[in-house]
Amino acid sequence: MSDVARKAGVSTMTVSRALKDGASIAEETRERIKRAVDELGYVLDQSAGSLSSKRTGFVAALIPSINNSNFADTARGLTDALKGTGLQILLSYTDYSVEKEEELIESMLRRRPEAIVVTGGKHTERGRRLLENAGIPVIETWDLPAKPIQHVVGFSNAEASAALVRYLHKQGYRKIGFIGGTTNRDTRGADRRMGYERAMAELGLKETRVISFGTPPISMKQGGEALAKLIEQWPEVEAAICVSDLSAFGALMECQKRKWAVPKRVAIAGFGDFEISSCSYPTITTVGVHCYDIGRRAGELLMRAIEGERTGKPTAPDTVITRYEVIAREST
Template structure:
């Protein structure tokens, strides 16, 4: 049985204060002792309570809402997902409310609380890495929920995406089949991008199956970028130059690695193979098209909306939609 959503009364009872006090804290109105405010806020987080602002101006305007939480809009992957979402919503009358989490689970929690306060018809979020409070709010709410990009865990309602671990495994197996034996890895911050770590684990599993391993690896302590890829490959090759191929956490990093090779007079594809992930256009317009895996990002956003709007009620059986991926042979590996 699904629990009913916590109420203002529940918060007041747990915090040991009146309902009026809870209301003042939620609305940030009136004089409240700091210790009381903290106690109420802790109760709100513990219960996953979401205030109902649906009677406000936005709801009265008659626009049904879909909440969308994405980790980034500077990474081209997620604008493509958003384009799929917009395309699917175009003829429905629903309007998206968009929040950007910057890969921060606590920020996702705060944004989700704000979105749920408007009583949206559905919430679209990214991945399965939520705080406990976020998971409670999503699980206890009556709205439909779609978690995108990954299908390697059990969703709250619907998951739409691909197996990141399997994609990494297939990349490793593809490169082994191409004759590579001395593998390097260049990545970025795993704390921010859990899906990159899943792909890394998949590559390692494929190598282990062939009695191989990573000869060397280097990770950039920050988000992915072409500059990070260039610098990190340079650092890796400075202490381990004898590699056959380098697998990158994504195409941004791999494109940066390609530019390092150009500057260092390393013949890509002959002296050193490079392999990315995502299948971005920028990788395919390099002098040598990037060898990579293409994910179907537009379809992920579109299918998520279509599945969410099939029913306003969350079904008992959870749904996983595998949008798959394809290996692009390219010319760099």
């Protein structure tokens, strides 16, 4: 700032005032300072002002993966909702690990974000305590936790999976299998398995057929290998629900390799409505969960919550339930 002041022929205080929105300063002086700023490549250090105003200008967002198009869409929705607000997103990914999420929550909170958005409603005990004591708006997304920390924007993965089971049952399928990961690392995947088992029991289909294969998130290759194991163990299986569209696409490719007709030999269903599910042949039945909308509505709720904090009128905990639906396609 001293360099800018010397170049513009003014005091550092005048430079500071010129770089603040709404400050009263002669336009000719302001323009001279701006030219000096541009020539020197100066960037205002906002950290000192952040300490006094408690406004850092960013929100933290944690997603499970940066190469999953669903979570990328959620991040895009969140970004679009914050457009024009002056807030920026500091994004990081947990790799589907609640332990890594805990580390990232602590790291993010050290940077004093104005709010934090996390994916899912299951956390480590310490991670949950950190969020509860953060003193900023917290939004859990992609889930409907039984005990929300504050705000929630999401849907029940178990209910969405159950809806898919009911759809297959209505289509005449009775011997339905489920393909998921080997661990509960993907907590939403675990909820989808629970929804499958619950719906099967409610429909009087007592025999469940579950293949746990691969560490979440399950790849296309693992989806194919898992389907082969499913049919090897239960040759009578009529339909397979996969924990995601990527594993469903892998299962579909395995069927084509083995010349198993889909859906005549076995029906395939996924979850998430990835673009690949509408472009494959045959196209894949799936559950659409409106990922972009989750992010956009989380951003809108986040702005209301931040404004409430700034005005001393905190908003009451809110739960926004987002929509989902079974998208019937050629694979069933």
